[in-house]
Amino acid sequence: MSIAVHIEELTRTFGDFVAVDHVNLSVKKGEIFGFLGPNGAGKSTTIKMLCGLLMPSSGKGSVGGYDIIKQSEEIKKTIGYMSQRFSLYDDLTVEENIDFFSGIYGVPVEKKRDRKEWVLKMAELGLRRTDLTRTLPGGVKQRLALGCAILHEPPIIFLDEPTSGVDPVSRRNFWDLIYGMSMAGTTTFVTTHYMDEAEYCDRLGLIYRGRLIAQGAPAELKADYMKRDVLEIEADRIIEAMDVLRAHDIETAIFGSSLHATLEDGDKGIPLIRDILGEARIEVNSIGKIAPSLEDVFVTLIEEA
Amino acid sequence: MFERIKQMMIKEFHQIFRDKRMRPIIFLTPVLQLIIFGYAVTTDVNNVSLAVYDLDRSYESRELTRRFEASGYFQVFCSIERPEEVQDLLDRGKVLAVLQIDRGFSADIKKGKQAEVQVLFDGTDSNTALVAMSYANAIITGYAKSLGGPHVRASAARLDVRARAWYNPALRSKNYNVPGVIAIMIMLICLLLTSMAVVREREIGTMEQLMVTPLKPAEMILGKTIPFAIIGFFDMFLVTIVGVFWFSIPIQGSLPLLVLCTAIYLLSVLGIGLFISTISKTQQQAMMGTFLFFAPAILLSGLMFPIENMPVAVQYGTYLNPLRYFLVIIRGIFLKGNGIPILWPQMLSLFILGAAVMTISALRFRKRLV
Ligand SMILES: Nc1ncnc2c1ncn2[C@@H]1O[C@H](COP(=O)(O)OP(=O)(O)OP(=O)(O)O)[C@@H](O)[C@H]1O
Ligand SMILES: [Mg+2]
Numbered sequence: 303m304s305i306a307v308h309i310e311e312l313t314r315t316f317g318d319f320v321a322v323d324h325v326n327l328s329v330k331k332g333e334i335f336g337f338l339g340p341n342g343a344g345k346s347t348t349i350k351m352l353c354g355l356l357m358p359s360s361g362k363g364s365v366g367g368y369d370i371i372k373q374s375e376e377i378k379k380t381i382g383y384m385s386q387r388f389s390l391y392d393d394l395t396v397e398e399n400i401d402f403f404s405g406i407y408g409v410p411v412e413k414k415r416d417r418k419e420w421v422l423k424m425a426e427l428g429l430r431r432t433d434l435t436r437t438l439p440g441g442v443k444q445r446l447a448l449g450c451a452i453l454h455e456p457p458i459i460f461l462d463e464p465t466s467g468v469d470p471v472s473r474r475n476f477w478d479l480i481y482g483m484s485m486a487g488t489t490t491f492v493t494t495h496y497m498d499e500a501e502y503c504d505r506l507g508l509i510y511r512g513r514l515i516a517q518g519a520p521a522e523l524k525a526d527y528m529k530r531d532v533l534e535i536e537a538d539r540i541i542e543a544m545d546v547l548r549a550h551d552i553e554t555a556i557f558g559s560s561l562h563a564t565l566e567d568g569d570k571g572i573p574l575i576r577d578i579l580g581e582a583r584i585e586v587n588s589i590g591k592i593a594p595s596l597e598d599v600f601v602t603l604i605e606e607a
Numbered sequence: 608m609f610e611r612i613k614q615m616m617i618k619e620f621h622q623i624f625r626d627k628r629m630r631p632i633i634f635l636t637p638v639l640q641l642i643i644f645g646y647a648v649t650t651d652v653n654n655v656s657l658a659v660y661d662l663d664r665s666y667e668s669r670e671l672t673r674r675f676e677a678s679g680y681f682q683v684f685c686s687i688e689r690p691e692e693v694q695d696l697l698d699r700g701k702v703l704a705v706l707q708i709d710r711g712f713s714a715d716i717k718k719g720k721q722a723e724v725q726v727l728f729d730g731t732d733s734n735t736a737l738v739a740m741s742y743a744n745a746i747i748t749g750y751a752k753s754l755g756g757p758h759v760r761a762s763a764a765r766l767d768v769r770a771r772a773w774y775n776p777a778l779r780s781k782n783y784n785v786p787g788v789i790a791i792m793i794m795l796i797c798l799l800l801t802s803m804a805v806v807r808e809r810e811i812g813t814m815e816q817l818m819v820t821p822l823k824p825a826e827m828i829l830g831k832t833i834p835f836a837i838i839g840f841f842d843m844f845l846v847t848i849v850g851v852f853w854f855s856i857p858i859q860g861s862l863p864l865l866v867l868c869t870a871i872y873l874l875s876v877l878g879i880g881l882f883i884s885t886i887s888k889t890q891q892q893a894m895m896g897t898f899l900f901f902a903p904a905i906l907l908s909g910l911m912f913p914i915e916n917m918p919v920a921v922q923y924g925t926y927l928n929p930l931r932y933f934l935v936i937i938r939g940i941f942l943k944g945n946g947i948p949i950l951w952p953q954m955l956s957l958f959i960l961g962a963a964v965m966t967i968s969a970l971r972f973r974k975r976l977v
Pocket of ligand 2: 345
């Protein structure tokens with residue numbers, strides 16, 4: 303069996319509101335699957351259904367070969383889950399947290415010590431094992447949370463925004479850990495807001511307003527969905543500039559301190575944009591074609607959706 | 608299974624003892640409560656249930672009984688036929704007082720001799736007993752005066768009341784109150800700790816984490832309640848020790864029986880705590896829920912106001928109050944030395960109530976996990 307996670311027409315409603323709308327996807331064993339989407343898109347809701355925390359309203363799915371509706375207890379033995387909210391006990395020490403989860407997951411006695419040392423090493427907490435978890439910095443806490451969620455060496459792990467609110471260096475370290483586990487054969491299903499992290503994934507799914515609007519490898523997505531050119535514009539007053547361009551029906555979004563405009567033909571677009579912005583008395587410092595990033599792809603996809 | 612419950616318990620104890628707010632709740636509150644209740648307040652008395660043991664069966668004896676009834680302070684619960692019933696009714700707490708009119712009462716009055724009436728009280732509730740005793744005195748004196756006609760003063764002395772309190776002969780209210788404090792402290796602490804501990808996990812998000820582990824609902828419930836049961840027992844012993852050594856309260860009955868009954872009582876208390884946790888979203892709500900249950904539970908337990916004084920509908924309500932049964936049990940054990948032969952109805956009721964509450968809460972708990 304090479305499919306770790308498979309869902310068909312998975313749907314969840316809250317009253318009249320459809321949080322997850324007929325989603326189909328599958329994740330291969332050993333893959334890092336990135337699940338992306340803006341706030342409220344339905345990422346967490348999907349993960350919770352896969353982990354047996356929420357009942358689907360309709361549709362079906364399997365995790366590690368177990369049915370998500372009928373075999374949620376088996377699934378719980380197969381997976382590790384790190385929820386979007388911090389999920390360790392703040393008032394326990396590092397070691398107490400590890401021992402607790404180790405016991406709850408039923409890690410065999412002879413393995414307990416090894417696993418504990420492994421988590422302490424991975425989270426770089428060897429010297430702070432008797433510190434209260436409350437006192438740890440954010441990035442370290444997240445790594446400890448990951449460690450505690452995979453003490454029982456599950457073949458499939460679900461990580462819901464594991465790096466939110468963590469500094470860039472810690473994020474990088476965190477992804478190294480995920481890579482390492484993926485090498486060892488672990489399937490990872492991870493949600494994120496950060497586009498740079500999306501580039502690290504083997505495959506991506508983009509969810510928007512409950513619907514899966516695209517899925518594929520990062521390179522595939524760029525090739526398939528980005529037939530158009532992207533121009534990067536550096537200008538004064540970029541918010542005003544964006545409004546002006548949008549008023550001329552040019553797809554524009556802010557990226558950091560610059561603007562990205564998406565059009566059919568970039569070469570014709572450069573003079574056009576210069577004219578439009580010139581008329582609006584906005585000075586253009588630079589403008590040029592760039593290779594589309596995933597973020598460009600997603601902005602386009604979402605605007606088309 | 609046991610490993611997981613054990614881990615839950617270890618974790619729970621770590622958390623309780625690390626929480627600075629918890630220590631005073633567990634160690635200080637019970638003792639403070641004990642001291643307040645140990646020097647307690649008087650309560651109003653009316654409708655004291657009375658059994659009449661009329662051996663004289665005369666016009667005069669019936670007239671005296673009628674006066675007890677008409678006073679409004681006493682309510683005739685039944686008439687006694689056989690002498691052993693006196694002990695039995697008082698033992699079981701069916702009546703608080705027995706009016707015993709011996710043969711020859713009317714004859715003595717007619718002859719102008721000193722006639723005797725006995726009123727026996729259950730002195731476990733010393734306040735009620737004291738007040739009721741003075742009422743009985745007033746009624747009997749009033750009757751004596753009415754017999755005397757114009758010769759009031761002369762005849763007043765012709766009737767002699769021999770009131771006697773059984774159990775707690777010194778009528779000390781603290782003897783009566785200390786067991787009550789044990790009962791309410793166990794309830795308050797266990798309710799609060801259980802409901803808060805479960806809700807806290809839901810609030811901070813660790814509940815969600817626990818739900819994706821192989822931890823089963825039953826294991827979670829046991830892991831969450833056993834530590835608080837242990838604290839409940841600890842507080843019971845703490846208050847008992849302070850009661851015995853500071854307030855010199857005697858324990859007439861068996862200590863193992865007290866432990867057994869406390870265990871039965873804890874079943875309902877922890878069940879209710881768990882129930883509160885299933886209907887609360889925040890710790891604040893859990894605390895509110897606890898006090899919303901706790902306050903009426905105390906008022907409707909017979910701790911401060913006798914249940915027989917309450918409106919009938921409310922009296923039925925008290926059957927759902929675990930404190931009501933446990934008070935009878937714990938006072939019986941402390942003051943009367945009652946054993947299972949007498950206390951079994953309360954023990955059984957308490958057990959049934961506890962099992963029912965626990966089942967309902969566990970079912971609700973399970974639902975919330977899906
Ligand atoms: N229990 C619930 N009851 C009602 N609505 C809910 C519930 N849980 C989630 N929703 C709604 O469903 C939608 C999807 O929520 P979800 O948490 O899955 O989003 P998300 O993609 O994880 O967003 P975020 O990036 O903010 O975490 C949101 O609009 C949310 O308000
Ligand atoms: Mg989310």
